[in-house]
Structures are given as structure tokens and as C-alpha cells.
Amino acid sequence: MIPELGQFSLILALLLAALLGILPLAGAQRRVGAWMALARPLAAGQFVFIAFAFGCLTASFVANDFSVLNVATNSNSQLPLHYRIAATWGSHEGSMLLWLLMLGSWTAAVAARSRHLPDEMVARVLGVMGLVAFGFLLFVLLTSNPFERLFPPAADGRDLNPLLQDPGMVFHPPLLYMGYVGFSVAFAFAIAALIGGRLDATWARWSRPWTTLAWSFLSCGIMLGSGWAYYVLGWGGWWFWDPVENASFMPWLVGTALIHSLAVTEKRGTFKAWTVLLAICAFSLSLLGTFLVRSGVLTSVHAFATDPRRGVFILAFLALVIGGSLVLFALRAPKVGGGGRFDTISRETMLLANNVLLIAAAGSVLLGTLYPLFLDALDLGKISVGPPYFDTVFVPLMTPLVFLMGVGPLARWKRSPLPELWQQLRWALAVSVVTALVLPFIAGTWKPRVSFGLLLAFWIVASTVVNLLERGRGVRGGVLVQLTRQPRSYWGMIVAHLGIAVFIVGVTMVKGYEIERDVRMAVGDTITVNGFTLRFDGTTDVRGPNYRAMRGSFDVSRNGAPFTTLHPEKRLYNAGGQSMTDAAIRKMLTGDLYVSLGEPVEGDAWSVRVYHKPFVTWIWAGFLLMAIGGLLALSDRRYRVASRRDEAVLPGGATAGN
Amino acid sequence: MAKKLLIPLVVFVALVGFLFAGLFRDPREVPSPLIGKPAPAFTLAQLHDPAKTLGPTDLKGQVWLLNVWASWCVSCRDEHPLLVELGRAKIVPIVGLNYKDEPAAGLKWLAQNGDPYSVSVVDRDGRVGIDWGVYGVPETFIVDKAGAIRYKQIGPITVEALQTKILPLVRELQKS
Numbered sequence: 054m055i056p057e058l059g060q061f062s063l064i065l066a067l068l069l070a071a072l073l074g075i076l077p078l079a080g081a082q083r084r085v086g087a088w089m090a091l092a093r094p095l096a097a098g099q100f101v102f103i104a105f106a107f108g109c110l111t112a113s114f115v116a117n118d119f120s121v122l123n124v125a126t127n128s129n130s131q132l133p134l135h136y137r138i139a140a141t142w143g144s145h146e147g148s149m150l151l152w153l154l155m156l157g158s159w160t161a162a163v164a165a166r167s168r169h170l171p172d173e174m175v176a177r178v179l180g181v182m183g184l185v186a187f188g189f190l191l192f193v194l195l196t197s198n199p200f201e202r203l204f205p206p207a208a209d210g211r212d213l214n215p216l217l218q219d220p221g222m223v224f225h226p227p228l229l230y231m232g233y234v235g236f237s238v239a240f241a242f243a244i245a246a247l248i249g250g251r252l253d254a255t256w257a258r259w260s261r262p263w264t265t266l267a268w269s270f271l272s273c274g275i276m277l278g279s280g281w282a283y284y285v286l287g288w289g290g291w292w293f294w295d296p297v298e299n300a301s302f303m304p305w306l307v308g309t310a311l312i313h314s315l316a317v318t319e320k321r322g323t324f325k326a327w328t329v330l331l332a333i334c335a336f337s338l339s340l341l342g343t344f345l346v347r348s349g350v351l352t353s354v355h356a357f358a359t360d361p362r363r364g365v366f367i368l369a370f371l372a373l374v375i376g377g378s379l380v381l382f383a384l385r386a387p388k389v390g391g392g393g394r395f396d397t398i399s400r401e402t403m404l405l406a407n408n409v410l411l412i413a414a415a416g417s418v419l420l421g422t423l424y425p426l427f428l429d430a431l432d433l434g435k436i437s438v439g440p441p442y443f444d445t446v447f448v449p450l451m452t453p454l455v456f457l458m459g460v461g462p463l464a465r466w467k468r469s470p471l472p473e474l475w476q477q478l479r480w481a482l483a484v485s486v487v488t489a490l491v492l493p494f495i496a497g498t499w500k501p502r503v504s505f506g507l508l509l510a511f512w513i514v515a516s517t518v519v520n521l522l523e524r525g526r527g528v529r530g531g532v533l534v535q536l537t538r539q540p541r542s543y544w545g546m547i548v549a550h551l552g553i554a555v556f557i558v559g560v561t562m563v564k565g566y567e568i569e570r571d572v573r574m575a576v577g578d579t580i581t582v583n584g585f586t587l588r589f590d591g592t593t594d595v596r597g598p599n600y601r602a603m604r605g606s607f608d609v610s611r612n613g614a615p616f617t618t619l620h621p622e623k624r625l626y627n628a629g630g631q632s633m634t635d636a637a638i639r640k641m642l643t644g645d646l647y648v649s650l651g652e653p654v655e656g657d658a659w660s661v662r663v664y665h666k667p668f669v670t671w672i673w674a675g676f677l678l679m680a681i682g683g684l685l686a687l688s689d690r691r692y693r694v695a696s697r698r699d700e701a702v703l704p705g706g707a708t709a710g711n
Numbered sequence: 712m713a714k715k716l717l718i719p720l721v722v723f724v725a726l727v728g729f730l731f732a733g734l735f736r737d738p739r740e741v742p743s744p745l746i747g748k749p750a751p752a753f754t755l756a757q758l759h760d761p762a763k764t765l766g767p768t769d770l771k772g773q774v775w776l777l778n779v780w781a782s783w784c785v786s787c788r789d790e791h792p793l794l795v796e797l798g799r800a801k802i803v804p805i806v807g808l809n810y811k812d813e814p815a816a817g818l819k820w821l822a823q824n825g826d827p828y829s830v831s832v833v834d835r836d837g838r839v840g841i842d843w844g845v846y847g848v849p850e851t852f853i854v855d856k857a858g859a860i861r862y863k864q865i866g867p868i869t870v871e872a873l874q875t876k877i878l879p880l881v882r883e884l885q886k887s
Contacts, residue, residue: 330719337723344730364734372727379720386716423729430732 056121056200059109063200066102066157067190069095073160073183077176081249089176093164096179099186100161107154110199111141120206123147123199129212129628131599139223140213145347145363146199148226152343153193155227155234156186163238163263170259177245178238185237188370196363212599212628221281229274229301233339235267236304239311240336243329244378247385252325257318260332262692264315265545268308269683275301276676284636289569289647289664291672294443299422300342303415307335310411312683313404321466323401326386327408333382337375338415344371345422396468403461410454417446455509455557458550459516463523477523481515496566496667506561513554517547542689549682556675562644562668571651575658583665585646586610587619591657592650600624602635605650605659609639623650636662645669744844745860750777750852751842755832758809758817765806765832767858774884776805776877777852778828779840781812782820784848790867791824797873798827803881807831810840810848853877855884 073095080088110123114137119125127144128137142151160182167175193199216222242260246252278301283291292298311331318328344367395401421438463477489508493499524539525532568582574589581587590606602624609616619637626633636649644667651660745751754766778794780787798805807828809817814833821831834840843852844863853862862880864872 326716334719365731368727368730368734371730375723376720376727379723383716383720423726426733427729430729 055109055112055116056118056202059106059113060194060198060200062102062106062109063190063194066099066106066153067187067194069099069102070183070187070190073099074180074187076180077183078180078248081173081176081180084173086172089172092176092179092183095183096160096164099183100157103150103153103157103186103190107141107150110147110150111138113200114138114141117210119208119210120203122201122203125203125207125210127210127213129210129599131627132210132213132218133598135223136213136218139217142226143213143217143222144199146193146197146201148230149189149193149197149347150199151226152230152234153186153189155230156182156189156237159235159238159263160186163241167259173249174245174251174259177248178241181241181244182237185241185374188374192363192366192370196366210628212626215600215624215626215631215633216285218633219281219285221277221285225274225277225281227274228270228277232267232269232271232274232308233301233304233342235263235270236308236332236336236339238263238267239332240378243332244381247329247381250385250388252329252389254319254322257315257328261312261315261319262687264308264311264332264335265683265687268305268312269680269687271301271305271308272676272680272683275305276673276680279676280673283669284638285633289636289649289662289666291563291669294421294438294440296422297342297346299418300338300345303418303422304335304338304342306411306415306418307331307338310408310415311335313411314408317401317404321395321401323395324405324408325389326382329386329389330382331408331412333375333378334412337371337378338419340367340371340374344368395466398464398471398474399469400461400464400466403457403464407454407457407461410450410457414447414450414454417450418443421446452509455513455553458553459512462520462546462550463516477519478516481512481519485511485515493565496562500565503561503565506557506565510554510557510561513550513557517550517554521547540689540691542686542691545682545684545686545689547682548685549679552675552678552680552682554675555671555678559668559671559673559675563666563672566667567669568665570663572661572663573654573658574661575656578658580661580663582646582663583644584612585616585665586613587648587663589659589661592659595622597624599628600626600633603650603653605637605648605661607637607648609646619646619648621648621650640670642670643668746863748860750854750858750860751839753832753834753839753842755808755834755839758807758814758821758831758833761814761833765830767854770804770806770854771858772856774803774856774881775829775854776803776881777808777843777854778805779808779810779843779845779848779850781810781848782816783812786867787849788824790849790869791827793868793870793873794827795825796827798829802878803885804829808839808843808845809833810845811835811837851877853880853884856887 073092076088077092077095080086080091113121113124114128115134117124117128117130117137119128123144123146124140127147128140132140140147142148160179163182164175164179167178170178239260242256242263246256275298278298279291282293283289311328314324314328314331317324344364347363347367421442424438459478459481460474463474485508488511489504492507493503496503521536522532524543525535570580570582572580574580576589576591579586579588586609588608588610590608592603592605595602595604602622604620604622607619607621609619617639619639621637622635624633624635625631634649634651636647638648639646644665647662647664647666649662651662653659750767752767754764757763757765780791794805797803805828807830809831811834814835817831817833821828837845849867851864851868852860855861861884862876864877868877
């Protein structure tokens, strides 16, 4: 019964999405107030029915209802409760439903938090989001029904892929999708502005918090995904340039560009057409990512079931949504008009350069991801593009970007004299160069690449310090008092930029100094890695809730003194018979000690991987700081004040349904 | 309308064209340059009786499979039950190429997991593997009566590959 209710609820959501996609948009065009006023209740209703459907699927998983095909293929009666819940989005069908839940939530959130916006704008924004939801609801109902029954019911389920039975996997997809789908808000605002012909600073101010929020979620999602790969795949890598990873990274790059260009549009009224195009691109890349992952046009370590019908459907939808938006853009953008003028050396120029570099980076990731497909389609052969390509392309693009990150925030709008910038930044440059040259010696061996990476990181830190000092200079009360008066959005920028510095330190140190040892170890054997001595004390059999495991025991001492004991596991899952490596990691601020069991060799000996990964945690800490920076900027007073002031001006405005 | 505003649209339309074409291709299907070419010659010692040798010329006139395997190869365990079944059905002779392996370990492995092969030959240093373009174990080749390679399966044989590709092709080649 519950699955049928879920499916019925999805059909109702489809009908509401259809209405939401038609009436408010038509109402805004013909100025019919009643039709426009339907937008909010329809958005709320659509959310309720999608959420109910999602709840039904979760309930089927929790109740082990193996008469539902999706539950039978992705769960098992021995699976612990939290993974049964996470299994709701462990399959293709379930993850599409999660996608819809996120879209429904964002739509409902816009409906609830848009009281200060003109009715026409709200109607158009929600209408566009309704159209997107309609397409995806249709996709789920026609090609990927999560509620399909299995007759006769299975005695037990086939179990969730062991790779997905991990705490990171519980949170990674929801956060990633929150980010992906969140760009639909910026997209809807851009389309609404193009239709209405109203593209100005206020439009940018409305879009900004939504974009920043989506971007922060996406940053967290990427961070969790990378961390998951690090300790679940068992070989200590944290980023593989896999098509599926790239699919989440491209919207992030374009989203980063969008955040910066929205700032220019809001503050200076320029870059309008460009900003609109970026908003369209960010969401388009989210859709493209969904297509790449779901259609199986590319091979990837993230193996998903593929079905050409699904691919054709998403591609058609993609063509319609993105193609339509780009046509609208080509038609309407000329009317948008230019903005204020600015000099060659000004904050505008630097932000434009930032945008160009970020787009070039996103473009090269796209090229690298799709290149095998291009060649294959042209019958030029089969190839695969790997990390060497991406590493070669990425560093030269990121270097000027990091340089600009130091200069841009200090530059003035419109015109910024070079001598003044030089005056402010020469010490930052000197300090970062000297530190970058000296520090690798202390770490052990001097390597040019490490020195270069550290230069980039220290440049960001030093120029940020200069920025903080400049902000607080020459005002009564001193630097500290002045700094406490800075708006949260300023602090958001500072924290996010420092996050990049922390990230660069992590990447540089890992790439420069990591030690990887693949060795054969019998009981009693020792190995020394970077001052840590590990002694293999053999394995014991342990039983988990739904697996049996060989648990290794490694006694670790540091420079002779006892330090810790590590227990990596080799698990064999009962239901599917799949084996999994569970690495044991000792985390430290300056680096991880990483041990994982390979295969049993002979007797009681095992092949063992022992890694030392210096500063690897900093990679994820950097991303976390960026996300925190985004949230800080979001909590800025002016967004709250703006909405409160508008509420006071328009008492009881169109708030039906809230 | 300014022409440059159409650039994103044009780029996108081209992209959709490629994506559409990509939908109907299998990215995992890697062609082998040896398809249709005569099977590279070798004369290798047999695993069970090192005094005897075997080469493609000995098998001329019949359709046969060459399956590349090793005792250290994990995915070989996946396909092995299928091979054992196929060997028992005696539809087509299967020659095993014991690739970069210790003969003792190979013999022990066959004793444990079953021996589907009419004959296994020992390619200890992997030289024959290079001639045949082997870059991962397991791989399986179909050789026709004239001694030409007609098909190559990369990775373990699946039930689907066996039923839809390998067996139909073997039957067709046996008829001709």
C-alpha cells in the first residue's frame, strides 16, 4: 500500500508542477494577479507531495519491504537502520527522487522567503522552477519508477553496495544535490529576469544569497565525496578526475565565477549579460552532470546501471531547458544594456579575469571529460583522459587566479592606480616568497613544486593580512575596533579565500612528501614510515551486523615510543559476497598515517599498504572553510534588513499559502 | 540580434549532437587491431606436460577459444565457473594461456577451481601475451577455422557476453 501511495503522490506532484509551470508564468505575462498568486501555494503543494513520496520510499526501506524492486535490489534485512535510510538514495531511482526532493525544497524555500520581491518576479521564478520539476517528475515516473513492485517478492534483498555503506555516503549525496539543484534558483531568477526584461542591481541582490547557499552546499558535498573516496576505496587517493567527480566540479567552478560576477552586478551594475549567462551555465552543467552520471555515456568508477531510454529522455530534457534558455538569452540579452565604465586596472577588470580563468578551468575539465566521447563519436579511436592532462592544464590556470585573489580584494572599483597596489602588496609578496623558499627546507627536502605551491598559499595569507590591516587603517579606535565593524560578507570572503590557501597547502604537501609503501607483511614484521614504526600483530576474525571481517592489528610506535594501535579490516559482506577494504587512519594535523589490508598472501602474511599523507586533512578543511565563508556572507545583515524593511513597506503582500 | 550572443547556443547544439551519438556506443567496448588478422604464432610448453608443445598451427581447421588466465588474477575467479561449464558442454575447445604465472601455482589453481581447458600452455614471461595484444587478464579470443582472430573479450566473460556474442559467433564460424 505505501509504495502505491508514494507513486500516487508523485503523480499529484507532477500535476501541481504542470500547473506551477503554466499558470503563474502566463499570469505574469498577461498581468492576471490571481494566476500569479497561485505560484506560492502550488510550490508548497508540490513540495508536500514530493516529500510524502520520498517518505514512502524511505518507509519501504526501513520496513524491509522486499516486494518493492528498488528495496530488494538495494537493501537487505541485515543492513543496519541508518544505512537502510541512506539506501533510499543509493540507487538510480532513489537518487532521482532525492534530486526531486531537493528541487521541491528549494522551490518551497523561494516561495517562503520571497515576500519582499515583486509578484511578477516571484511568479516567474517559481514558474520556471515548476517547469524544471515537471521534467524531472516525468522522467522519474516514466523511466525510473522507484516504487515498482516485484512479484513474487524476494525473500531477502540483494544488499546495498558495500562501497556505499559508509557514514560519508549518508550525507554526501544530499549535500551534493542540495548544491547541484540549488543553482536552479539562480537559473530561475536569470530566466525570470530575461523574460521580464528587468535585469538590474536588485535582481543580482536577490540571486546572490541563493547562489552562495547552493555553492556552500556543493562545496561541502564535494568535500565529503573526496573524503569518502579517500578512506573507502582503500588506496588513499582523494581526487581521481573521474567523470562523475568532474560532473560535480564543473558547476562548482562556474558557480564560483557566478558568485563573483553577481557581486559586480550588484555593486556596479555591470557584467549583466555575462552574469545571466553564468547563471544559465551553472545550472546547465548541473543538468549535464546528471546526464553524464545517469546515461552511462562515459565509463567511470561510479558504475551505475544504464538504460539508453533514460539517457535519451534526460538528453531531450537537457536540450529543451538549456537550448531554450540560450535562445532566450540570445534574444533578450541585447536589451540588458551595459553598465558603468571602468579602467584597465580596477576591481572590475580583476573580477572579469577571475571569471575568465574559472570558466577556462571549467571548460578544460569539460573538454577532458568529454574528449573520449568526442573521439569515439568521430570514429577516431578510444582513449581515456587521465590525471596528467588535468594536472597539466589546471596549475597554469589556477596560478594567475590565486595571484588575482591577493590583488582583487584590495583594488578599488572603477580605477585602481598600480603604484598604490604595489605599495600595499610589496611586503606581502616579499614575505610569501621568503617563507615559500625557506619552509620546504624545514620539512626535509627542498622541492621546486612544493616551494611553488607554498608560495601560492602564503601569497593568499599575506595579502589577506594586508587587506585586514588596510580595512582598519586610519580610523579612530584602531584596527581591531574597525575590523569588528566590518560586515559579515567581508568576513565571508576572507574566510573563503583563506580556505583556498589551506587547500593549497594540503595538496602541495601531499603531492610533495607523501610516502606510499606496498609491502608483504607476516606476523611480527615491522616497517618504518616517516618516523612511525608499525608492527603487524596478525589478524582476528570479527563479525559485523551484515559482514564478516579479518581485522588486522598494527602496533604503532613513534621514534621508539608507543603511539597507537591501528585496525584496518578486510570485510566480506554476507548478502552479495562482495569484499571491501576498510582502511585504518590515524589523523593528525600535520598528516595521516594510513594502513589498509590488501590480499592475504600465504600463511598469515598479507599484502599491506602503509601510507603517510602529510597535511591531507587540510584539503578538506580548506573546502570546509570555503563553505563556512559562504554561510558567513549569507548571514550578512543587509539581506536580513532588506527583507524586513520590504515586509514593513508591503504589509500582507501576496503571501497566500505561507 | 548580436551574432556573438549565439555562440553559447551553437556550442551547446554541437555538444548535444555528440552526447546523442555517445548514447548509442558502449564506452567499455575496446576494438582490437588484431580482429580479422591471423592469430600470432607461438609454440609453448603445455602446463600439464611440459615435454609437449602446442601452437595455433596445431589447431587449424577448427574453431577454438584462447583464454588468458593466471592464478594471481582475481577477476579470473569470476569467469571461471562459466568457463568450466562451457568446457563441460564440449561446444568448443578452450586453450588456456597461463600468463606470467608459476606453473606449480597454475596447476594447483586448476586442481582447486576445475580445469575447463583442453590444453593449457605456459607463457611464463608474457611474450606471447604481447604478440596477442593482451593488456589485462582475463581476456578471451575466438579463432576461426582459417586461424584468424574473430573476436576479443576484455575482462571476465559474463553470462550475457557468452550468450549474445561468444556462443552465436562460435556456432556461425563452426558452420562455415
